[in-house]
Amino acid sequence: MCLAIPGKLIEIVEEHGLKMGRVDFSGSIQKACLEYLPDAVPGQYLLVHAGFAISVLDEVEAQETLALWREYALATSEQEE
Amino acid sequence: MKYLEEFRDAELAKSLVDEIRRSATREWVIMEVCGGQTHSIVRNGIDQLLAGSVELVHGPGCPVCVTPLEMIDKAIAIAALPGVIFTSFGDMLRVPGSEIDLLTAKSRGADIRVVLSPLDAVRIARENREQKVVFFSVGFETTAPTTAMAVLQAQREGITNFSLLPAHVLVPPAMSALLSSDSNRVQGYLAAGHVCAVMGWESYEPIAAHYNVPIVVTGFEPLDLLAGILAVVKQLETGKATVDNRYSRVVTRQGNRSAQEAVTKVFRVVSRRWRGLGEIPHSGLGIRTEYEQFDAEKQFELSSNSVDEPADCLSGLVLQGRIKPSDCPAFGAGCTPAHPLGATMVSSEGACAAYFKYKQFLEPKWAFNG
């Protein structure tokens, strides 16, 4: 039950007393409930599942993860030389 | 950083694959317990890339697949009642009950509507006060907060014609059940990244310790899966057995506290029957008595009966990772997505469906009439 893709929060609105966000997925926009991410601000990337934002994507962690993987790539190419 | 293409890079994938192959001194058996991960693995051919170094076994990670047959029958019974609008996620509609599925019920006139979010079901209830709106609450811990909020919202607005048919299940008890089984040959686990986004990974620590298996929190993009698998392999090679988070851009150790609190407020832990696995204690969520007006099981009189799967359906063994879909004699013959025997062939996250969709014809032994 895991279909969730990251999108960019562009606007916060209120609907029926619930905090909702308009989230941009590469140009396609969908509304997601922000009640579980009370501190989310526009500009952040959010993980959305079943119409709810459940996590804010951490850019620092993302960059570090990619950097770690690039080290493997470097190690591979060094080994091949 | 858009968090998509970066995690699908073919060059980085290759180097992760190489690293896995270099690290593995024998073929390790690793299970993922998330249908989304199953699909990503099969769709991208990750199992092909790692053949010989890692055997990937698919676990009961598809909440659609493990919803008991009798639950489908209950859903159909409710949907068929006059004055009921039955709402559900799309994947439940083609899952076979003992006679028909929800889609067939729909074609026979039941008011069954697909929604993307439980809040949509609340909206339908708000807009149709004279009718009873029921939402089929299927899903793991990732989805439970969304249905919990639906109940809380309905309560706040005084919407009395809304209820849930609860069928939520929990991952850690299922993992423990599999690990306790005599036939278990799984040596390491990928923990479902989005379940952990909500729950954190604390609940896996006792499992890793007790059963001495490495458990790595893993994402869904191809690179995430390879990185998670690599982390498991490295632990196995060094005899470690801890919980490791390889999806750190999404998952924190404690998870999403407000989501967890909403779930605890509305639901309580109960025992559940898992289709194909049997009853697992403390493995499901039921609705608390304070919220029983939102519990369809209480609002509608439903007979409780246990129904057996067709004898030819081996989805239980597939869900436990004991056989691959292709090992089942009915696979592709009597059982196809258009005419399924069990849920694993129908659900978009089911292992059988994944194999049928992406793998048939690639292996010569699967010779069958298409």
Place this chain on the structure above:
Amino acid sequence: MGEEKNKSFQLSCPAPLSGHATIQLAHGSGGKLTGELIQSLFLKYFDNELLRPLEDQARLTLAGTRLAFTTDSYVVDPIFFPGGDIGELAVNGTINDLCMCGARPLYLSAGLIIEEGLAVSDLERIIHSMSRAAANSNVVIVTGDTKVVDRGKADRIFINTAGIGLIEHDYCFSAAGLRAGDKILVSGNIASHGIAIIAQREDLGLQTPIASDTASLLPLVNSLVTTYGAGIHAMRDATRGGIAAILNEFAASSQVAIRISEAAIPIAPPVAAACELLGFDPLHVANEGVMVVAVSPEFADTALEQMRRHPLGENASLLASVESCDRAVVTLRTRFGTERFVDLPVGEQLPRIC
């Protein structure tokens, strides 16, 4: 052998889920069940050699003249959508079906089934669209019919168009004409129409800038046929069932294997994202202004460039290659070098969540 297996399974299985007793929505979506219906009913009762090829159009010889003849019904909901309306679809769709065999579309019929209560201004808008689309392709609507049914019995309006075209060449463009070594080109971004339509469903809460790609492909077809003639082996416009449906039809008719390159699939980012959000496979999503062409390999590169220079082919791509094989299947090579199978869609794509 398969039949025997099925028989033994049915004896023990309590659920008669195979063999539908009622028509499902999936029977109309251009995938597996549509195929089953065609084989088990239409071919069974209508069988004749003109029908049997099951191309997009029938090719007839009437008093020495070769004609193409086709029909299509349009039931799209909503009837007005970004990029067009049901009227435009009804004309372009049938023109496309005719020109895919290289015919010059000439005449259309238009049969309307209108739901009581449709605004006359809406009907006028649709008729105007039809007339504009027909004029655009030098086609005339020469006959028609109108029926009105009770409120609730037709989703505002259903339109059927049938078309006749003139085949003025000796080429045979056919799904059965692919040969090992051929290259398959696609003329533009896929899945736009399907997503544009489904995004109109308010209950999905999806906003996209995507418009339907409905268009007459006639100019593009003419350009290719004029230049490459018999170097083109097959042409099809991709509609419901998506690119996957066409490639599977090609593979089955020609008994070849087709391998798609994942990296070469052209798709607009918002469409790709919408497909992911809804759990759709873009290869299975409907199109209205995209065509798939199988060409002899020596022309592949120049044909691709020619398509790209044309306004209808800006995003054209060399999508797949054709190989001889033991089994006529369509596969996809991922960007990781692995392979997976690409099947016909099974049923209606249900927006999925998990």
